[in-house]
Amino acid sequence: MYKRAKPKRRGAAPSVASSLADRAYEVLKDDIISARLAPGTLILEQDWADRLEMSRTPVREAVKRLEHEHLVRRIGQRGAFVGELSIGGFLEICEMRGLLEGHAAQVAAGKVSSRDLDKFEEEFVALDVPSPNDETVRRASRVDREFHQLILEAAGNQQLLNIMSRLNDMINRLRFALTPSRYHESLREHRSILAALRARDPEAARSAMQQHIDAVRRSLHLIR
Numbered sequence: 001m002y003k004r005a006k007p008k009r010r011g012a013a014p015s016v017a018s019s020l021a022d023r024a025y026e027v028l029k030d031d032i033i034s035a036r037l038a039p040g041t042l043i044l045e046q047d048w049a050d051r052l053e054m055s056r057t058p059v060r061e062a063v064k065r066l067e068h069e070h071l072v073r074r075i076g077q078r079g080a081f082v083g084e085l086s087i088g089g090f091l092e093i094c095e096m097r098g099l100l101e102g103h104a105a106q107v108a109a110g111k112v113s114s115r116d117l118d119k120f121e122e123e124f125v126a127l128d129v130p131s132p133n134d135e136t137v138r139r140a141s142r143v144d145r146e147f148h149q150l151i152l153e154a155a156g157n158q159q160l161l162n163i164m165s166r167l168n169d170m171i172n173r174l175r176f177a178l179t180p181s182r183y184h185e186s187l188r189e190h191r192s193i194l195a196a197l198r199a200r201d202p203e204a205a206r207s208a209m210q211q212h213i214d215a216v217r218r219s220l221h222l223i224r
Contacts, residue, residue, distance in 0.1 A: 020058035021057075023052065023058070025065050028059075028062055032066070032082050033071075033169060033172045035177060037082045038082065039082050039083065043072065043080045045080075071169060085177060090223075091220065094220075095217075100164065101152070102206045104160060105197070105208070106203065108150075108154035108197060108205065109199075109201060109204075110200055111156065120143070120190075121194060124191050127139065128184075132183055137179050137183065140183060140187070141176055141179045144175055144190065151193075151197075177223045178216065178220075182219055189211065189212040193209055193212060
């Protein structure tokens with residue numbers, strides 16, 4: 001016997017407003033992390049609503065989410081501003097990264113696939129140019145992020161991945177802030193890490209990763 005389909009409950013599908021807020025959130029967050037929106041920039045909701053062709057409501061919701069993630073700071077009646085870069089916060093993150101990612105590299109040395117290492121070797125060779133332009137710098141930041149993620153995933157520790165994922169926004173802001181000034185140094189450091197991983201040398205991989213993170217820490221004065 002034919003059974004009549006039950007009507008769908010209202011609200012089961014994501015609302016248009018929710019999807020618009022998600023879109024506004026992703027665009028704003030990407031612009032903040034990649035430094036297209038400089039620290040201290042006032043976020044004018046109506047301007048962003050016009051730019052994204054939506055009402056102010058989803059933009060306001062996006063800004064609230066970014067406030068919760070400490071990427072945006074609201075100052076009284078003056079409005080919402082892109083959060084400043086915290087050198088103290090970055091120092092703490094570098095300390096944690098040295099320990100956690102050093103361990104991850106040590107473990108990953110015996111696990112990461114040669115195919116993945118070959119892929120990043122090609123990326124690093126392609127990025128090794130005398131005078132990188134803005135597009136190349138942006139690509140280097142992406143490759144940097146993906147290389148570190150590869151090592152974390154190869155280590156196979158889910159709790160370590162969870163901890164690092166919570167730091168990703170700050171780490172990515174740090175990458176974009178430092179990549180232009182440390183472009184060639186960072187490239188050499190990543191190739192040293194890769195060489196240790198390819199040699200299947202856990203101690204060398206740990207040491208190369210910790211040296212890289214320590215070099216990042218010493219470069220924090222370059223952030224303006």
